[in-house]
Amino acid sequence: MKEKIFSFIDNSTAIAVELETELTRRPAISPDSGGEGELDKCVFLESWLKSHGITQLERYDAPDKRAKGGVRPSLVATIPGSDTADGAPRLWIMSHIDVVPPGEASLWKSDPWTVIQQDDGDGRGVRLIGRGVEDNQQGLTASVLAALALVKQGIKAARTVKLLFVADEENGSGYGIDWLLKNVPGLFHKNDMVLIPDSGDPKGETIEIAEKNLIWIQFSTAGAQAHGSRPDQGINAHLAGADLAVRLHEELTKKFSDHDPLFEPDYSTFQPTKKEANVPNINTIPGDDVFCMDMRVLPRYPAKTVLAEIDRIKAEVEAKHGVKITYTLPQCHESKPTSKDAPLVKLLSRTIKEVYHVDTRPIGIGGGTVGAYLRNAGIDSVVWSRLEDTAHQPNEYTLLANILGDAKVMALLMVRE
Numbered sequence: 001m002k003e004k005i006f007s008f009i010d011n012s013t014a015i016a017v018e019l020e021t022e023l024t025r026r027p028a029i030s031p032d033s034g035g036e037g038e039l040d041k042c043v044f045l046e047s048w049l050k051s052h053g054i055t056q057l058e059r060y061d062a063p064d065k066r067a068k069g070g071v072r073p074s075l076v077a078t079i080p081g082s083d084t085a086d087g088a089p090r091l092w093i094m095s096h097i098d099v100v101p102p103g104e105a106s107l108w109k110s111d112p113w114t115v116i117q118q119d120d121g122d123g124r125g126v127r128l129i130g131r132g133v134e135d136n137q138q139g140l141t142a143s144v145l146a147a148l149a150l151v152k153q154g155i156k157a158a159r160t161v162k163l164l165f166v167a168d169e170e171n172g173s174g175y176g177i178d179w180l181l182k183n184v185p186g187l188f189h190k191n192d193m194v195l196i197p198d199s200g201d202p203k204g205e206t207i208e209i210a211e212k213n214l215i216w217i218q219f220s221t222a223g224a225q226a227h228g229s230r231p232d233q234g235i236n237a238h239l240a241g242a243d244l245a246v247r248l249h250e251e252l253t254k255k256f257s258d259h260d261p262l263f264e265p266d267y268s269t270f271q272p273t274k275k276e277a278n279v280p281n282i283n284t285i286p287g288d289d290v291f292c293m294d295m296r297v298l299p300r301y302p303a304k305t306v307l308a309e310i311d312r313i314k315a316e317v318e319a320k321h322g323v324k325i326t327y328t329l330p331q332c333h334e335s336k337p338t339s340k341d342a343p344l345v346k347l348l349s350r351t352i353k354e355v356y357h358v359d360t361r362p363i364g365i366g367g368g369t370v371g372a373y374l375r376n377a378g379i380d381s382v383v384w385s386r387l388e389d390t391a392h393q394p395n396e397y398t399l400l401a402n403i404l405g406d407a408k409v410m411a412l413l414m415v416r417e
C-alpha cells in the first residue's frame with residue numbers, strides 16, 4: 001500500500017503544478033490588507049476538488065461586508081475512513097486560503113500571481129515561484145495530493161480525514177478558525193488531531209507543539225508639561241514611562257524566571273518595543289508619554305498572574321512620580337501546549353522518519369499562531385512541514401520535492417493506526 005501511495009504522489013507533479021498555478025492566479029487577500037477576500041479562490045478549489053473525486057464538501061461562510069460576496073469562506077473536505085464510530089478521532093489537516101500582498105513590486109523578478117518553475121541546478125530540483133506558493137499552498141496542495149492518493153486508488157484511511165481550508169489566517173483568524181470554533185458547534189471532536197502544515201524548517205525536523213503566552217501592552221502616562229529648565233513645575237511623563245519600562249523588564253524577568261528547553265529562547269521575555277513621539281522639541285518636559293511592550297511568557301505563567309505583577313509595579317511608579325498610568329492590551333493570548341507524548345506527535349514523528357529519514361524534536365515558539373485556538377479548545381494540534389521559510393518574502397518559492405514529500409507524510413498519517 002505504501003508503494004502504491006508513494007508512486008501515485010511521485011507521479012503527481014503535473015497536478016501539483018496545476019493546482020499551485022490556479023490557486024496563485026486568484027489572489028485571496030484580506031480586506032484588512034486591501035484585498036477582496038477568499039471567495040474566488042475558495043469557489044475554484046471547491047469545484048476543482050469535486051472534479052477530482054473529492055466530493056464531500058461543506059462551506060462555512062463568515063459574514064464580512066467588506067469582502068467579495070459579503071463572506072469569508074472556509075471549506076471542509078471529508079474523506080471517510082474505516083473507523084466511523086461516533087466520537088472516533090478524525091485527522092484534520094488545516095491550511096489557509098488567504099495570502100499576504102506581494103509587498104514592494106520592484107523586488108519581484110516575476111509576476112507574483114503567475115507561477116513560474118525554475119531549477120537552480122543545486123540538486124534540490126524544481127522550485128515554484130509566486131505569492132502564496134509556500135504560505136500556505138505548499139501545505140494545501142500536499143494535503144490534497146495525499147487525499148487523492150487514497151481516493152483515486154480506493155485506499156481507505158484508518159480514520160476519517162478532514163481537509164480544512166480556512167480563511168483569514170494572516171490577519172488574526174476572526175473570520176477563519178476562531179470564527180469556526182465559535183460559530184460551528186460540533187465541528188471538532190475533543191479527541192480529533194490537527195496537523196497545521198504552515199511552518200517548519202528545511203529538514204522537517206521540528207514539530208511545534210506549544211506557544212508562549214502572548215501579551216502586547218500599551219502604556220499611556222499622564223504627567224504635566226513644563227519648560228525643560230523647570231522640572232519643578234511639571235511632571236515628566238517620559239521619565240516615569242521610562243522608569244516603568246526598565247522596572248517591568250527587570251522585575252518581570254526576575255519574577256517569571258523559569259527556563260523550558262522546549263522554547264527558544266528558553267525563558268520568558270519582556271521587551272519594551274514601540275515608543276510614540278511625545279514633544280517635538282528638546283526643551284519641553286513632556287506631559288504625556290506612550291510606549292508598548294511585547295511579552296512572551298512561558299505557558300506555566302497565566303496572563304493574569306503576569307498582569308497582577310504589572311499592576312503592582314505600575315502603582316509604585318505612579319506613586320513615586322505622581323503620574324497616572326493606564327494601559328490597553330492590543331493582544332493577550334494564552335495557549336495550552338499539546339503534549340509531546342500525544343498520539344498525533346508520536347505518529348507524525350514516525351511518519352516523518354519514514355519519509356524524510358530525519359529524527360524530529362518537539363519545539364515551542366514565541367506565540368500568536370492559529371494553533372493556539374485549537375489547543376485552547378482542547379484539541380491536539382501540531383504545526384509541521386518541511387519548508388524553505390520564504391513566506392511573505394518577495395520571490396516566495398516552494399520546492400516541488402517538499403510538496404511531494406509532505407504529501408507522503410500526510411498520506412501515511414491518514415492510513416496508519
Ligand SMILES: [Zn+2]
Binds near residue numbers: 096135136169198391
Ligand atoms: Zn501561513
